[in-house]
Amino acid sequence: MKPMTQLKNDRLLRALRKQPLDATPVWIMRQAGRYLPEYRACRARAGDFMSLCQNPQAACEVTLQPLERFDLDAAILFSDILTIPDAMGLGLYFEEGEGPRFRKPLDSAKAIEQLPVVDTMRDLPYVVDAVSLIRRELNGRVPLIGFSGSPWTLATYMIEGGSNRDFVKTKTMLYGQPEILTLLLEKLAASVTDYLNAQIAAGAQVVQIFDTWGGALSAAAYREFSLRYMEKIVAGLAPGPDGEKVPAILFTKGGGMWLEAIAATGCHGIGLDWTQDIGEARARVGDKAALQGNMDPAVLRAPVEVIEAEVSAILQGYGPGSGHVFNLGHGITPDIVPDQVSALVDLVHNLSVNFH
Amino acid sequence: MKPMTQLKNDRLLRALRKQPLDATPVWIMRQAGRYLPEYRACRARAGDFMSLCQNPQAACEVTLQPLERFDLDAAILFSDILTIPDAMGLGLYFEEGEGPRFRKPLDSAKAIEQLPVVDTMRDLPYVVDAVSLIRRELNGRVPLIGFSGSPWTLATYMIEGGSNRDFVKTKTMLYGQPEILTLLLEKLAASVTDYLNAQIAAGAQVVQIFDTWGGALSAAAYREFSLRYMEKIVAGLAPGPDGEKVPAILFTKGGGMWLEAIAATGCHGIGLDWTQDIGEARARVGDKAALQGNMDPAVLRAPVEVIEAEVSAILQGYGPGSGHVFNLGHGITPDIVPDQVSALVDLVHNLSVNFH
Numbered sequence: 001m002k003p004m005t006q007l008k009n010d011r012l013l014r015a016l017r018k019q020p021l022d023a024t025p026v027w028i029m030r031q032a033g034r035y036l037p038e039y040r041a042c043r044a045r046a047g048d049f050m051s052l053c054q055n056p057q058a059a060c061e062v063t064l065q066p067l068e069r070f071d072l073d074a075a076i077l078f079s080d081i082l083t084i085p086d087a088m089g090l091g092l093y094f095e096e097g098e099g100p101r102f103r104k105p106l107d108s109a110k111a112i113e114q115l116p117v118v119d120t121m122r123d124l125p126y127v128v129d130a131v132s133l134i135r136r137e138l139n140g141r142v143p144l145i146g147f148s149g150s151p152w153t154l155a156t157y158m159i160e161g162g163s164n165r166d167f168v169k170t171k172t173m174l175y176g177q178p179e180i181l182t183l184l185l186e187k188l189a190a191s192v193t194d195y196l197n198a199q200i201a202a203g204a205q206v207v208q209i210f211d212t213w214g215g216a217l218s219a220a221a222y223r224e225f226s227l228r229y230m231e232k233i234v235a236g237l238a239p240g241p242d243g244e245k246v247p248a249i250l251f252t253k254g255g256g257m258w259l260e261a262i263a264a265t266g267c268h269g270i271g272l273d274w275t276q277d278i279g280e281a282r283a284r285v286g287d288k289a290a291l292q293g294n295m296d297p298a299v300l301r302a303p304v305e306v307i308e309a310e311v312s313a314i315l316q317g318y319g320p321g322s323g324h325v326f327n328l329g330h331g332i333t334p335d336i337v338p339d340q341v342s343a344l345v346d347l348v349h350n351l352s353v354n355f356h
Numbered sequence: 357m358k359p360m361t362q363l364k365n366d367r368l369l370r371a372l373r374k375q376p377l378d379a380t381p382v383w384i385m386r387q388a389g390r391y392l393p394e395y396r397a398c399r400a401r402a403g404d405f406m407s408l409c410q411n412p413q414a415a416c417e418v419t420l421q422p423l424e425r426f427d428l429d430a431a432i433l434f435s436d437i438l439t440i441p442d443a444m445g446l447g448l449y450f451e452e453g454e455g456p457r458f459r460k461p462l463d464s465a466k467a468i469e470q471l472p473v474v475d476t477m478r479d480l481p482y483v484v485d486a487v488s489l490i491r492r493e494l495n496g497r498v499p500l501i502g503f504s505g506s507p508w509t510l511a512t513y514m515i516e517g518g519s520n521r522d523f524v525k526t527k528t529m530l531y532g533q534p535e536i537l538t539l540l541l542e543k544l545a546a547s548v549t550d551y552l553n554a555q556i557a558a559g560a561q562v563v564q565i566f567d568t569w570g571g572a573l574s575a576a577a578y579r580e581f582s583l584r585y586m587e588k589i590v591a592g593l594a595p596g597p598d599g600e601k602v603p604a605i606l607f608t609k610g611g612g613m614w615l616e617a618i619a620a621t622g623c624h625g626i627g628l629d630w631t632q633d634i635g636e637a638r639a640r641v642g643d644k645a646a647l648q649g650n651m652d653p654a655v656l657r658a659p660v661e662v663i664e665a666e667v668s669a670i671l672q673g674y675g676p677g678s679g680h681v682f683n684l685g686h687g688i689t690p691d692i693v694p695d696q697v698s699a700l701v702d703l704v705h706n707l708s709v710n711f712h
Contacts (some may be wrong), residue, residue: 232521302531
């Protein structure tokens with residue numbers, strides 16, 4: 001590896017490793033997104049969403065946009081969670097105003113048996129190139145977060161053929177043909193591990209796994225069909241260039257009841273949605289992992305005094321010491337006014353000084 | 357009150373009061389519904405869904421249908437959770453294939469200030485008549501469960517104008533004009549208390565409050581804007597004809613992290629969705645309340661051996677003794693084959709004998 005520039009702002013890494021800090025780091029899920037006019041302009045130039053993801057220059061540009069506006073403590077690769085199924089040959093596309101869809105969803109056990117494991121350098125070079133470019137352009141300003149969808153979450157889209165909150169086909173397979181689902185999840189876990197390791201090799205300093213739909217499972221099925229594969233991925237992550245384990249954050253939306261089990265995977269951080277009480281979460285997780293979150297994105301529509309009260313309550317709830325990464329409890333929505341985000345980021349930094 | 361027929365099957369009441377039992381009682385959310393061909397026939401005759409709800413004879417008929425097929429331990433009033441907002445003048449209607457909608461959603465503080473509190477005997481006589489009729493027709497076979505939506509859940513539909521999983525308008529009010537939302541919730545809590553007491557006077561022996569959307573709130577907002585009003589309602593419930601408090605079950609979908617707080621309301625039972633581990637829930641709630649649930653409705657699409665394994669795991673998870681009412685973790689879906697329900701009900705009775 002060639003030597004990388006020293007990080008100027010390492011708050012995120014220090015928080016995830018529970019090392020002393022001057023202030024709580026903050027980044028925002030979907031921080032490069034439609035609520036930013038400069039993003040919308042770039043997206044319009046690119047044509048469609050996937051063209052934006054597949055063009056490393058454009059992906060780099062939108063990744064850096066929110067850092068120009070806000071005093072954020074991390075950048076996150078601009079990409080989609082469904083690049084892996086797309087690389088497996090399912091044909092990802094987006095209809096305007098609809099969720100993602102696949103031209104060739106997995107409609108049989110045979111389709112799953114024939115599915116290849118992804119070789120990232122061969123199949124997804126545009127993601128690796130984007131990571132390298134962003135890392136170079138960041139020039140050590142803040143760390144870069146790489147990411148992937150979780151095997152369970154990817155499987156739901158691949159089997160349902162798109163977004164679907166009932167997961168009829170996937171759960172029918174889970175309860176009726178669990179060995180076929182397991183085969184798919186094994187292939188996805190191997191693919192995600194390769195994908196995140198390629199991002200790490202290209203410069204990602206933290207990785208996050210988005211388990212958007214883990215919360216749709218029963219407690220037992222969550223452990224067996226979602227958490228088990230995230231644990232395998234965490235165990236399979238390569239060390240960073242400094243030889244240290246690259247911190248992994250696991251975010252299961254609706255996973256608040258299962259924090260102890262998530263912490264036991266060996267992840268460095270647990271993403272909390274906004275339904276958690278962060279103080280109770282810290283009491284349950286203890287020193288096992290850092291916590292990331294967890295303001296309701298809806299608070300960003302409220303007056304700044306309300307944002308201040310909510311930020312304060314979350315910082316107070318977590319309490320003194322390192323181990324907290326401030327974030328929303330889910331992605332920011334397109335209707336939010338950027339100045340509200342600016343206020344949020346500054347409030348987190350200013351108010352958190354008292355807790356360090 | 358005129359004396360009511362002695363109950364022949366009082367398992368549900370005994371479980372909710374944690375009294376000794378021969379077997380675990382079971383009923384199913386939405387047990388009178390579209391998965392039954394006899395329901396679809398009755399619905400077709402009635403014309404539309406609201407005509408069915410508003411006709412006490414027809415509502416009685418569909419309420420009793422599942423009891424003819426399955427060895428269920430309770431009947432639940434056939435009605436809709438949105439009868440109260442409809443009686444308040446919002447104009448409930450259903451578009452085929454869409455969720456419920458209101459002709460006049462609450463679009464201003466003034467609309468909320470002008471909103472009347474419901475007087476059930478005057479405004480919703482069809483519900484009271486249905487309860488009386490069902491109770492008479494049941495003739496003591498099993499207890500009758502009355503129900504209502506929770507104030508928070510009703511408020512979301514009334515403000516959004518229909519189903520909407522992001523709750524943009526409602527949360528904007530919650531964080532921006534909490535005093536207006538509070539006024540609405542106060543009116544709804546008074547209306548729901550009156551509504552449930554009218555159902556109790558007409559013969560409901562248990563009541564359930566459906567807090568379908570409480571799980572969309574932050575932990576703090578849930579206590580302040582949903583649970584607080586359910587607690588008021590529980591405190592305001594009239595005793596039944598025997599002078600004993602009528603058991604209330606609170607069901608907050610996605611409320612698994614907040615069980616201790618829910619138990620502290622004085623409710624008799626807590627409805628669990630399927631994401632809970634019922635053994636952990638029992639350990640947390642202790643003797644404070646009975647637990648109801650919590651099989652994933654998706655399991656009903658699986659072979660009977662799988663249903664058996666899941667029933668067994670839930671019974672085993674709860675463990676020995678009274679205090680468990682078996683149910684699904686959410687309403688049964690229209691695609692389920694009735695024979696699967698039959699198998700489920702019998703499995704619960706047969707397998708639970710060992711735990712009593």
